[in-house]
Amino acid sequence: MxxxxxxxxxxxxxxxxxxxxxxxxxxxxxxxxxxxxxxxxxxxxxxxSYQYRISEMLVSDDNTLNGTTKAEFNINTVKDVANTPRYKNQFIDGSWQIVDETSDLSKNLISNGYTFDSSSGLLDGPRGQAWGVTESLTHKGKLVWQRIWLPKGTFVSLEQLDLTMGHEIFHSILNNAYLFDQYTLDGVNKKHFVHEHFTAKWEQAYVKFRNWTKLNLNVMNLDDAVLNDVGMKGLINKITPIFNNYIKSTLK
The missing domain is CATH 1.10.8 (Helicase, Ruva Protein; domain 3)
Structure with a gap:
């Protein structure tokens, strides 16, 4: 043993x-x-007794950034954003990892179909391209560790990096609360995830609060499909107060 x-x-x-x-x-x-x-x-x-999970911020549209702030591709840039008052001490039991080649990824991510796309600078996965990925490992329902992976393309601007980090931090907060992601299927068997409903709501509120609406950042579309699934009501009710607290702590 x-x-x-x-x-x-x-x-x-x-x-x-x-x-x-x-x-x-x-x-x-x-x-x-x-x-x-x-x-x-x-x-x-x-x-x-162990369970491995992956959450991600998918690329939902093309964006042509205007008037954004340059971001240097290094871990210090990530730490500077993470240590701002809105995010400081929010990401618990985890580490940040930056990526500019597939070999930088964990073998678990690679075995699950994730690669680094050198042309876009983003991560390619089973569901498409991603700005960031959170992977976690739990033992008997308790979090053992988690990592947030940020590819080089996410550093296209400081604002996009900030938005992606905030998205992934919220995944990590829910993981810490043992409120792991679940999904519902629609009529054409498309998956709609509970976490992504809340991260989309946060992204839209955050971009508006930071006056970034004219920067044409990549913001997820709000997906309300999970609200129609009565089986998700319990999880949604538990996430809602945590989401409200996250809104209060980041929109300041």
Missing amino acids: NGAIAGGVDALFNKENFFTGMYRGAIFGAATAGIVSGISWVVNKLSN
Whole structure:
């Protein structure tokens, strides 16, 4: 057990697959202890109690930025935005990662179909291009770690970077509250996500508050489809007060 856990953690720090690391660690731990049976059972028990999740800010339209502020592509730019009063201490149990090639991504993201598109500077994923991605790992419903990935193309302007970071931070806040994203299907089996309903509402309010409406930033379209699903009512009711607090803390 100790070998499996240590192996999994070591794999995370080396951007390797968590469960592969667990298995490798379990084998090593069992070998040194002289125990060779039950390895698969142990790893399966541990693996089944972990859950990996991905949230993202999708590119919803083309934008031609006008009058925006230049943003330098480096982690210090990210830290400067993260340490502003609106976002400071909001992103908990996580780290920022910048991306300018696919190899910068975690192996979990790559295995889930994410790559860096050098022509646009954005991330390509199963649902299309993304300005930013939040990945998280939970154990028995509790958050173990999370990362926010920001590709080079998001640094097209300081305003777009700020908007993307605010979007992803809200995903992380809901993850910390164990209010993980769920989706409903419409008549043509298109997925509509609860988190994205709220992040779109925040983006629109934030852009208006910062007087960025003329900058033609990439803002998500408001999707109200989840409001029509009675099965989502409980989750929506729990997210609403958190959303209201986030609005108050960022619109100042």
